[in-house]
Each structure stands twice: as C-alpha cells, then as structure tokens.
Amino acid sequence: MKFTLVPEYIFDKFNDATPEFLVSIGVKGILLDVDNTLEPYEHAEPGIHVIAWLKSLERAGIRTAIISNNNDKRIDLFNKNIGMPAIARAAKPFPKNLRRMMKEIGTTPENTIFMGDQILTDVWAAHNAGIRAILVTPINDKKDIFTRFKRVLEKPFLRKYKKGKK
Numbered sequence: 001m002k003f004t005l006v007p008e009y010i011f012d013k014f015n016d017a018t019p020e021f022l023v024s025i026g027v028k029g030i031l032l033d034v035d036n037t038l039e040p041y042e043h044a045e046p047g048i049h050v051i052a053w054l055k056s057l058e059r060a061g062i063r064t065a066i067i068s069n070n071n072d073k074r075i076d077l078f079n080k081n082i083g084m085p086a087i088a089r090a091a092k093p094f095p096k097n098l099r100r101m102m103k104e105i106g107t108t109p110e111n112t113i114f115m116g117d118q119i120l121t122d123v124w125a126a127h128n129a130g131i132r133a134i135l136v137t138p139i140n141d142k143k144d145i146f147t148r149f150k151r152v153l154e155k156p157f158l159r160k161y162k163k164g165k166k
C-alpha cells in the first residue's frame, strides 16, 4: 500500500503517456478519469486524439477502462462509441471500484496504472488501491473557489514530485 499523494508520473496531456512508455514500465491496464483528463466537461464525446490514443494502446495490448466520479448519463454518452469497461459514480478516492475494474479487465495492482487530473481524488484512489498514478494537467481547470482551494492543497505534493525527479 502506498500512502503518499505524490504521483509516480506527471504529464502535460494524456497522450504524452505513449504505449511504448506504458509498456516499458510494465503496464498492462490503464484506468482512466474522464473529465479534464481526456476531455473537458463541455465535450460530451471523445475527440479524435482520444480515440487515436486509445487505439494505439489497444494495439500495444494495454487494457483501458473508465473510472469516473461523474454520473451515468455523462459516462454512457462519452463511452457510447468506444465501449470501454466503465464505472460511473466511482466514489474516488475510495479504491473499491478500481479493484472491481482490475478484476473485470484481468489486471493486477502491479501491472495497472491510473491516469487522472486530481491528486485528492485520482492519485489518492490509485494509491489506496495499491497502484501507480499518472497525473496530467487539467485540460480546462475551473476557476471557482473550491477548485482553487483544491489546487492549493495539491501544491506540496507537486513540489515533492519535482524534488524527487532532480
């Protein structure tokens, strides 16, 4: 079990995590947040870059699945044409649905990674499930007070990540 909120990897965009990179770190399955990780809230469906990236992962033999705290309507529509295994209302940072999904796609904590844009839901959920985490820069960060507060809380963990990379 990893108790730290420091992500193992930070990328700017989802597709900076190439299939080659993921294979090189032993990943056989990637669990994905949707909102602000793959697309902003306003985009109901995945764009061409998301679809191309998902296909490249599939070709590399990497399983993909959605784990979102958003509602069924949002996730059903987003997933309509790609048909990935998906769990909406996932209650991240609790690890239950990450574990459920690993069982469904046949991966283990050792060969699974989580990708999301929020430390206090995505990275925490990943580490609660004993898996590694990739943090990406939120595509379209909200400017409301709650989001800004969350970003302030994330700062020390981002600093720790940068220090560890030096």
Ligand SMILES: [Mg+2]
Pocket: 033, 034, 035, 036, 037, 116, 117, 118
């Ligand atoms: Mg998100």
